[in-house]
Amino acid sequence: MLRMAESLRRVLNLGSSAESEEENTAEAGPPLLLLGGPGSGKTALLFAAALEAAGEGRGPVLFLTRRPLQSLPRGRGAALDPLRLQKIRFQYPPSTHELLQLLCSAHEARGPAPSLLLLDGLEEYLVEDWGPQEAAYLAALLLDTAAHFSHQIGPGQGCGLIVALQIQEEGDSGDALQLSLLQRYFPAQCWLQVDTPGPGQRCLRACLDPGGLGPRAEWWVAFRPDGEMTITPRPAQAGNPSSDKGSSSEGQP
Amino acid sequence: MRVTRADATSPRPAPDRRREFSLVAVGASRLLGFWGRVKAWDAMASALPGVTLPAVVEELLSEMAAAVQENARIPDEHLSALKFIFGSSAIQALDLVDRQSVTLISSPSGRRVYQVLGSSGKTYTCLASCHYCSCPAFAFSVLRKSDSLLCKHLLAVYLSQVMRTCRQLKVSDKQLTDILFVKKQQAAQKDKRL
Numbered sequence: 001m002l003r004m005a006e007s008l009r010r011v012l013n014l015g016s017s018a019e020s021e022e023e024n025t026a027e028a029g030p031p032l033l034l035l036g037g038p039g040s041g042k043t044a045l046l047f048a049a050a051l052e053a054a055g056e057g058r059g060p061v062l063f064l065t066r067r068p069l070q071s072l073p074r075g076r077g078a079a080l081d082p083l084r085l086q087k088i089r090f091q092y093p094p095s096t097h098e099l100l101q102l103l104c105s106a107h108e109a110r111g112p113a114p115s116l117l118l119l120d121g122l123e124e125y126l127v128e129d130w131g132p133q134e135a136a137y138l139a140a141l142l143l144d145t146a147a148h149f150s151h152q153i154g155p156g157q158g159c160g161l162i163v164a165l166q167i168q169e170e171g172d173s174g175d176a177l178q179l180s181l182l183q184r185y186f187p188a189q190c191w192l193q194v195d196t197p198g199p200g201q202r203c204l205r206a207c208l209d210p211g212g213l214g215p216r217a218e219w220w221v222a223f224r225p226d227g228e229m230t231i232t233p234r235p236a237q238a239g240n241p242s243s244d245k246g247s248s249s250e251g252q253p
Numbered sequence: 254m255r256v257t258r259a260d261a262t263s264p265r266p267a268p269d270r271r272r273e274f275s276l277v278a279v280g281a282s283r284l285l286g287f288w289g290r291v292k293a294w295d296a297m298a299s300a301l302p303g304v305t306l307p308a309v310v311e312e313l314l315s316e317m318a319a320a321v322q323e324n325a326r327i328p329d330e331h332l333s334a335l336k337f338i339f340g341s342s343a344i345q346a347l348d349l350v351d352r353q354s355v356t357l358i359s360s361p362s363g364r365r366v367y368q369v370l371g372s373s374g375k376t377y378t379c380l381a382s383c384h385y386c387s388c389p390a391f392a393f394s395v396l397r398k399s400d401s402l403l404c405k406h407l408l409a410v411y412l413s414q415v416m417r418t419c420r421q422l423k424v425s426d427k428q429l430t431d432i433l434f435v436k437k438q439q440a441a442q443k444d445k446r447l
Contacts, residue, residue: 101434103433104430105433105434107363107430108427133391133396136392137385137387140380140384141380143380143382144364144383144433148364148382181396184384184396
């Protein structure tokens with residue numbers, strides 16, 4: 001059920017290497033920006049990615065967010081194994097200042113370097129009247145911190161980076177400038193959109209654009225009333241993606 | 254090490270990149286295998302991501318590195334290509350390299366950052382892992398207007414890597430934090446103003 005989180009990383013892993021489905025391609029891939037409106041499942045997907053990485057037998061996962069998760073997303077079996085949960089280190093920088101400090105001093109931390117760095121709610125840390133340079137510095141520091149963790153882990157593997165950013169459906173111009181700036185640092189992006197608000201179940205469309213490193217891919221992400229998340233691949237570019245005729249959910253078992 | 258760069262220091266002030274383009278192009282297209290690739294790069298320059306250098310620049314830098322290792326100098330053709338791609342920044346960056354203005358700062362943790370002493374006497378911080386420089390030109394020309402690829406400080410960092418003229422400075426982990434966190438004052442002030 002965590003195929004997407006896995007796929008997110010796998011697809012991004014393509015990067016330079018071949019498109020093989022090897023289990024052990026632990027290369028981190030390029031940094032990924034996860035974009036979506038309010039309530040589009042960004043946090044649930046980040047958490048799924050955290051669990052996925054925590055189960056890989058590598059380093060811990062560092063999960064940065066301004067406030068604790070409201071509830072743990074539902075999962076089955078091994079996914080919510082307490083051993084996995086223990087490998088996810090949550091930190092809650094309360095302000096931009098604290099987040100910058102955490103990133104700038106990441107190399108002072110002891111212990112094994114994280115294999116995945118996650119930041120939820122980047123928009124809460126982007127100070128409104130920041131010029132492009134400050135926003136760029138925050139993005140660049142996130143990359144630099146992940147690069148440092150990769151360096152600590154050693155060659156062959158690396159520390160992945162996924163950052164979630166809430167966007168408005170109708171973006172204003174200030175947002176657009178900041179977004180295009182962030183996209184410089186995060187060439188790979190995953191867009192989440194509400195697809196079919198069916199009865200009792202919320203369905204989202206996730207579109208992954210690996211930034212020229214591979215083909216685009218799409219998934220349906222559905223949340224059942226009990227909160228459980230299921231992910232199914234959306235048929236690969238069968239039709240023209242502009243028309244939304246694939247909205248009936250019978251396409252994929 | 255001094256760089257021979259008769260071509261690069263010629264006084265032509267480069268008012269128009271397009272015109273300069275054709276001047277350099279004629280010579281460079283014969284001399285350089287790069288030319289086709291430079292043109293291809295020029296065509297897609299607007300779509301460039303900000304994190305990595307385009308392949309043609311990477312290639313140029315690695316060929317420069319090879320030439321430096323072999324002959325201890327950068328061939329004129331490479332300097333012309335550099336000047337074509339980066340305009341007047343190329344000369345300014347070479348000057349910074351000549352003056353040994355680039356310092357690679359590292360701490361026991363292995364984290365690294367570059368500092369470049371600008372011609373104005375100000376020191377700018379350049380991240381080692383991705384494109385970022387704290388200078389105003391980077392904010393304006395690279396980030397805001399997207400009309401240049403790099404500022405002269407970042408280019409100087411890359412060139413000093415190629416020419417192995419980086420000064421090295423070892424600091425403690427804590428000191429490195431302070432260097433990276435210099436921007437904190439600005440951010441904090443803005444936080445307060447809100």
